[in-house]
Amino acid sequence: MSDPVLVLRNISHRYEESGWSLHVPLLEIKKAEFVGIIGPNGAGKSTLLQIAAGVLRPDGGAVLLNGRSLSSTARKSAARTLGFLPQELTSSSDYSVEDIARMGRYPYLKGLGGLSGADENAVDRSLALTDLMDFRRRRLSQLSGGERKRAFLASVLAQEPEIMLLDEPTGALDIHRQVQFFRLLRELADGRMGIVVVTHDLNLASLFSDRLVLLSGGRPVRSGPPAEVLRSPVLAEVYGRGIFVGTHPQVNKPIVLPDQGGGAA
Amino acid sequence: MKKTVLLYAFLFMAVFVAAPWIGPERVALHHVSDFLKGISSPEGNIFWLQRLPRVLLGLLSGGALAVVGAAFQVLFRNPLVEPFTLGVSGGASLGAFTAIAVPSLWIGWGPFSSLQLFAVTGAFLSLFLIYRLARRRGGVSVTTLLLAGVTISIICGGGILLLTYLAHPNALVIFQRWMMGGIDVIGYREMISLLPLLLPGLAMIGWHARALNHIALGEGMALGQGVDVPRVQRDIFIGGGLATASVVSLVGPIGFVGLIVPHAVRRLSGYDQRTVVIGSFCLGGSALAACDALARTLLAPTELPVGIITALVGGPIFIHLLIRRLGK
Numbered sequence: 001m002s003d004p005v006l007v008l009r010n011i012s013h014r015y016e017e018s019g020w021s022l023h024v025p026l027l028e029i030k031k032a033e034f035v036g037i038i039g040p041n042g043a044g045k046s047t048l049l050q051i052a053a054g055v056l057r058p059d060g061g062a063v064l065l066n067g068r069s070l071s072s073t074a075r076k077s078a079a080r081t082l083g084f085l086p087q088e089l090t091s092s093s094d095y096s097v098e099d100i101a102r103m104g105r106y107p108y109l110k111g112l113g114g115l116s117g118a119d120e121n122a123v124d125r126s127l128a129l130t131d132l133m134d135f136r137r138r139r140l141s142q143l144s145g146g147e148r149k150r151a152f153l154a155s156v157l158a159q160e161p162e163i164m165l166l167d168e169p170t171g172a173l174d175i176h177r178q179v180q181f182f183r184l185l186r187e188l189a190d191g192r193m194g195i196v197v198v199t200h201d202l203n204l205a206s207l208f209s210d211r212l213v214l215l216s217g218g219r220p221v222r223s224g225p226p227a228e229v230l231r232s233p234v235l236a237e238v239y240g241r242g243i244f245v246g247t248h249p250q251v252n253k254p255i256v257l258p259d260q261g262g263g264a265a
Numbered sequence: 266m267k268k269t270v271l272l273y274a275f276l277f278m279a280v281f282v283a284a285p286w287i288g289p290e291r292v293a294l295h296h297v298s299d300f301l302k303g304i305s306s307p308e309g310n311i312f313w314l315q316r317l318p319r320v321l322l323g324l325l326s327g328g329a330l331a332v333v334g335a336a337f338q339v340l341f342r343n344p345l346v347e348p349f350t351l352g353v354s355g356g357a358s359l360g361a362f363t364a365i366a367v368p369s370l371w372i373g374w375g376p377f378s379s380l381q382l383f384a385v386t387g388a389f390l391s392l393f394l395i396y397r398l399a400r401r402r403g404g405v406s407v408t409t410l411l412l413a414g415v416t417i418s419i420i421c422g423g424g425i426l427l428l429t430y431l432a433h434p435n436a437l438v439i440f441q442r443w444m445m446g447g448i449d450v451i452g453y454r455e456m457i458s459l460l461p462l463l464l465p466g467l468a469m470i471g472w473h474a475r476a477l478n479h480i481a482l483g484e485g486m487a488l489g490q491g492v493d494v495p496r497v498q499r500d501i502f503i504g505g506g507l508a509t510a511s512v513v514s515l516v517g518p519i520g521f522v523g524l525i526v527p528h529a530v531r532r533l534s535g536y537d538q539r540t541v542v543i544g545s546f547c548l549g550g551s552a553l554a555a556c557d558a559l560a561r562t563l564l565a566p567t568e569l570p571v572g573i574i575t576a577l578v579g580g581p582i583f584i585h586l587l588i589r590r591l592g593k
Contacts, residue, residue, distance in 0.1 A: 055488045057402070079491030086485030092342045093481040093536035103479055107491035112475065112539075152486065159490060 003067075004028035005081065005194055006163050011051055011061035022047050022218040024061075029163055029196055034189040036205035037198045038229075039215035040239055045198040046087060046167055048215065052196065053084035053165050079107035083161030087168045087198075089152045091140055097151045098136040101126055104158025126157035129184065146177040153181075163194035170201065182208045202256040206230055207248065214238060230254040269534035273547035280551040281324060285316040287558040289565035292316075315451055322448045322456045323554035323571075326512045327522050329463055331549025333505040334523030335530070335541050336470045339477045340501050341411055347524040348509040351414035351502075352391045354518040355421030357510060360387020361517075362425055362440045366432040377458050380443075381514045385462075388510030391417045396502065404495025410502060446519035446572030448557050455515055462511035469504025470542060473497045477538040519572045521579035522549050528586060552579075 006029040014021040022044040029035060029052075037045050050056035051063060054070045063070040065081055091100075104126065105119040115123070127133050130150040140148055149169060156164060166185070170178040178201065186208045189195045199205050205212055206226040214222040214229050216238040222229045232245045235256070244259040286292060292308045300309030333348040341350075348354075364370060364383035371379045395417055399409035429437060450456065476497045479487035487494050512519075530544035556574040563569055 050485070053485075053489055055485050075488070075493050076491035079489065082489075084485065084489030086483060086489070088483060088485070091482050092339065092344075093478070093531075095478075095481075095536055099478075099537070100482070103482065104490060106475070106479060109475075112472075152482075155482075155486075156489065165489075 002030055002032075004030045005066055006052060007062075007064040008048075008052055009062045009064070011048070011058045011063070013047060013051060013056070013058045013060075020044075020218060022051075022058075024048060024220055027052070027213065027220075029194045031162055031194050032189055032192045034186060034195045034208060034210045035197070036209035036212045036226075037196065037215065038200070038202055038205050038212055039221075042217075043215040043238075044218040045215055047218075049084075049165050049167050049196065049198050053082060054078055055084060055086075076107040079159055079161075081162050083156040083159045083164040085153060085156050085164070085166040085169055087171070089149065094139045094141050096137055096139050097127070097132050097143070097147075097154070098123070100140070100151050101132075101136070101154040101158050104155040107159060122160055123154075123158050126154040129157055129188075130154040146173050146181075149173065149181070157188075161193070163196065164188070165196045167198045168200065169197065170199065170204065178204060202230060202235075206253050206255060207251070226254055230256060270540055270543055273530075273544045273551075276551045277324065277328075277547040280554050281320060284320040284323075284554050284558045285312055288316055288561050318453045318456055319448055319450055319557065320554050321453075322450055322459070322516070323557045324550035325456065325459065325463065326448060326516050326519070326550075327526075327553025328546035328550030329467060329508045329512050330519065330523035330553075331526035331530075331545035332467055332470055332542055333508050334549075335527035335538070335545040336473075336477060336501050336505055338527055339481050339538060340498060341407055342481075343411070344528065345524070346411070347520070348505065349418075349513075349518055349520070349523070351410065351506065351509075352395055352417035352421065353388045353414075353506055353509045354513050355418035356387040356389070356391025357384040357513040358387070358444065358518060359421040359424045359428075360384045360390075361443055361514070362428050362432075362436075363387070365439050365443070366428050366436045378455075381455075381458070384514035385510055387421075388506070388513060391421065392503075392506040392510065405498050405502065407498060442570065443517050444572075445570030446517035446575075447560075447568075447570045448516045448553070449561075449568060450515075459511050459515055462507045466504040466506070466508030466511070467546075469500045470508070473500055474539045474542045477501070478536075481536070481538075517572065519553065519575055521575045521583075522553050525579050525583045525586070526552060528583070532586060 008024055008027040011024040012022065037048065039045050047056065051058045054063065057071060065073055065078055070078060101123045102115060105115055105122060108119060127136055130153050132150055132154055135147060143151065170181050173181065182204050185195050185197065209226060211224060212226050212229040213220055221238055222234050230245055235243045235245065242259045244257045245254050246257060248255045290308060290311055292312045296306050296308035297312050299306060300313050330348050337346045337348060338344055360383040361380050364380045372382065373379050374382060395410060395413040398413040399405045476492045479490055479492045480494065480497060484494055526549040527541060527545050530541050530548055534540050534544055556578060557571045560569040560571040560574050
């Protein structure tokens with residue numbers, strides 16, 4: 001196995017207003033690995049992801065990117081290794097799909113110079129991957145929610161990162177688009193990119209992830225392959241009772257359903 | 266997109282060449298060329314020493330206000346923000362009024378008049394206060410900047426009311442005239458005094474124009490793509506503050522240019538901030554210099570304060586833009 005690209009060690013972060021805190025002893029992400037971060041609302045999933053992305057600076061602990069501290073790595077250089085797709089994707093400017101994808105090349109640009117041929121090729125690849133080639137001239141205001149998400153994803157892909165962090169990328173998408181989105185992420189992981197997805201959808205997480213990290217109350221509760229994490233007693237402890245865990249009829253992976261008449265309090 | 270930039274530049278040059286010829290006194294070509302040969306005439310003096318510096322000042326101030334407005338609207342993710350939203354003009358106005366109301370404080374230094382010095386000081390004090398209030402770990406809070414700016418404006422408004430109540434009526438007239446805004450300068454001294462603050466301010470914004478595109482996508486997205494967001498926010502705030510303070514201290518709070526010109530440019534040539542910044546400078550400068558040409562001819566020989574023209578001409582244009590947008 002290769003060395004981890006991204007390492008979070010003894011991370012702690014505290015929100016003064018609420019007193020809520022996050023503590024994560026160790027999280028390692030390797031290339032070609034698909035990691036799902038799951039947990040109930042307020043578990044700290046987004047906070048953890050933002051710290052991993054360098055968007056939020058933790059109170060304590062170290063974030064290492066290829067062995068070097070992320071906070072002392074130049075932002076542009078970090079962005080060539082680490083891509084981040086935030087949960088909230090709203091643009092105050094009505095850019096075209098192509099404009100947004102091209103912005104992903106920012107970490108490779110120097111001064112006020114423009115995009116090179118190699119940059120344009122990377123943009124074309126990212127538009128092809130996200131199936132947006134025919135939409136490249138469309139403006140954000142002319143896109144559906146799913147297309148807009150893909151446009152932002154294309155921008156992050158144009159960074160050509162080794163690790164990509166995504167915060168609830170499939171919220172508000174229909175089931176077909178959700179599956180399509182995760183399938184694309186899986187393909188990227190199979191193509192050597194490390195993928196970390198924060199998601200509420202335990203079934204998608206189960207079907208596509210190599211490894212799940214279950215958070216609760218700012219602490220990692222369980223980590224491992226989906227079959228080890230998605231078990232009734234574990235989920236009952238975190239989400240409360242009322243969750244039925246079965247097996248997908250086509251593949252040998254756990255699926256999660258509401259329990260018939262269970263006491264989900 | 267590049268075509269429209271050329272169009273803006275052409276308009277800018279056209280106004281620069283045409284505007285000095287416009288005014289209540291007729292100036293002939295030979296007056297202008299005679300001046301260069303050392304033959305002095307009243308008309309030649311009017312062209313070279315009154316109108317030309319005035320046109321240049323209009324181009325510079327209008328351009329600067331529009332650029333700052335364009336940058337602030339993206340930074341604060343708010344299309345209603347203009348250069349004065351951040352309390353800079355409140356501080357400058359209070360400073361200017363203090364200089365007018367208390368003549369015993371009159372000081373002049375180098376090319377700067379006392380009024381200008383007080384206005385700049387007022388603008389800087391308010392900028393400094395707002396910045397201190399909004400500073401947080403690893404940058405500034407954009408929301409707090411906006412709130413602090415509006416609050417400081419209100420406090421300065423209170424100070425102005427107090428001075429209005431206490432001041433001599435003559436001072437009131439001078440101050441009210443200052444508030445209307447005007448670029449009625451004579452000679453090049455004032456314009457040159459503007460440059461040391463204005464140029465670095467504009468350069469800071471121009472340098473970050475590309476990064477502003479990313480900030481429009483949201484802070485998280487911009488950070489993830491390698492943009493040093495805290496630094497960009499700080500630089501735009503300081504650069505915009507410097508530019509606005511230098512303009513306001515000289516020509517007064519001329520409204521509307523900084524609000525509507527960026528919107529017009531975005532409608533005409535899209536959202537790439539590099540185009541918007543250049544376009545706003547050219548269009549804002551042209552608009553203010555043209556409005557000033559109107560200001561000195563409409564009621565000639567009486568001059569109108571240019572702030573009245575920008576509001577009366579700019580307002581309807583803005584409404585027109587809005588209606589067209591709603592109609593789409």
